Amino acid sequence: THCILLGAPIDEGQRRPGCLMGPAAYRVAGLAQTLTALNHSVEDRGDVIPGPARPVACTNPAVHHLPEVIAWTDALRTAVAEALDDGLPIIMGGDHALALGTVAGAAVHAERAGRPLFVLWLDAHSDIHTVRTTTSGNLHGTPIAYALGLPGFDPCPPFPHPVPGANICMFGIRSVDPAEHAALLAIDITVNDMRVLDEHGIVAPLRAFLDRVEAENGMLHVSLDVDFLDPSIAPAVGTTVPGGATFREAHLVMELLHESGLVTSLDLVELNPFLDDRGRTAKLMVDLVGSLMGRKVFDRPTRSF
Numbered sequence: 004t005h006c007i008l009l010g011a012p013i014d015e016g017q018r019r020p021g022c023l024m025g026p027a028a029y030r031v032a033g034l035a036q037t038l039t040a041l042n043h044s045v046e047d048r049g050d051v052i053p054g055p056a057r058p059v060a061c062t063n064p065a066v067h068h069l070p071e072v073i074a075w076t077d078a079l080r081t082a083v084a085e086a087l088d089d090g091l092p093i094i095m096g097g098d099h100a101l102a103l104g105t106v107a108g109a110a111v112h113a114e115r116a117g118r119p120l121f122v123l124w125l126d127a128h129s130d131i132h133t134v135r136t137t138t139s140g141n142l143h144g145t146p147i148a149y150a151l152g153l154p155g156f157d158p159c160p161p162f163p164h165p166v167p168g169a170n171i172c173m174f175g176i177r178s179v180d181p182a183e184h185a186a187l188l189a190i191d192i193t194v195n196d197m198r199v200l201d202e203h204g205i206v207a208p209l210r211a212f213l214d215r216v217e218a219e220n221g222m223l224h225v226s227l228d229v230d231f232l233d234p235s236i237a238p239a240v241g242t243t244v245p246g247g248a249t250f251r252e253a254h255l256v257m258e259l260l261h262e263s264g265l266v267t268s269l270d271l272v273e274l275n276p277f278l279d280d281r282g283r284t285a286k287l288m289v290d291l292v293g294s295l296m297g298r299k300v301f302d303r304p305t306r307s308f
């Protein structure tokens with residue numbers, strides 16, 4: 004696979020500084036080397052540069068940095084749509100507001116390719132606020148609502164080709180605000196919260212989703228939020244929520260994604276290297292990408308139990 008690294012040092016989707024160091028941390032942690040070692044070609048296109056932030060009117064006074072986030076969204080939509088022509092874009096964030104642009108870019112490309120777009124959201128949070136409903140004003144909590152084409156994004160450019168809720172699958176969810184709860188109940192969307200994973204494990208629900216992607220010849224955008232992982236293994240994130248995915252669960256998700264061969268683009272979001280413990284979260288994220296891109300203990304079938 005030709006892997007295209009895109010840095011997205013966006014920090015404006017939330018209030019704790021540090022995510023802008025994410026792309027540098029992934030480079031230091033050896034993301035490119037990890038991919039090369041798995042026999043992939045790697046092209047680091049450097050960091051995406053947003054255009055100028057133009058003032059906009061917004062009716063929700065809590066919302067902050069909307070002009071900056073709109074500028075990022077425009078730049079990332081174009082960068083991701085173009086990168087998809089040439090290979091598999093891996094977007095090194097940056098906070099989750101970058102997904103407003105990356106999912107839009109994937110949607111633009113999918114439309115051109117005449118294929119449906121599916122989204123796998125690996126996150127503690129459902130990120131389904133609109134610009135109107137967010138009470139924190141942190142726009143990293145909004146990309147799912149944007150991708151669905153929900154109303155309430157007034158000053159933002161409309162999402163290009165909205166993704167149907169039925170094409171979106173969430174895993175790891177354990178923090179949902181009241182307005183988000185109402186939004187989730189109002190649409191057809193798969194929410195595999197931690198309760199589902201406790202009861203069924205991760206394999207059956209993930210295979211069910213991947214089977215649908217394959218049956219429809221879909222493109223698959225994966226958005227991996229660091230807080231999907233349990234804070235005990237991934238401390239470098241501003242929005243830790245206890246009870247997240249374990250080391251093995253996370254690797255298993257990635258291994259199943261690799262076996263499916265369906266992933267067409269990937270976000271790595273919310274890493275805040277300033278909060279890390281000797282780079283362990285950055286290294287874990289790079290190792291998870293390794294599993295997603297084919298690293299395994301045995302590379303040929305062996306006898307198991």
Ligand code: ARG
Binds near residue numbers: 100143242
């Ligand atoms: N729902 C909360 C909010 O709107 C938290 C969002 C966290 N999102 C994230 N991408 N980490 O502020």
Ligand code: MN
Binds near residue numbers: 099126128130143
């Ligand atoms: Mn998120």
Ligand code: MN
Binds near residue numbers: 126127228242
């Ligand atoms: Mn999150």
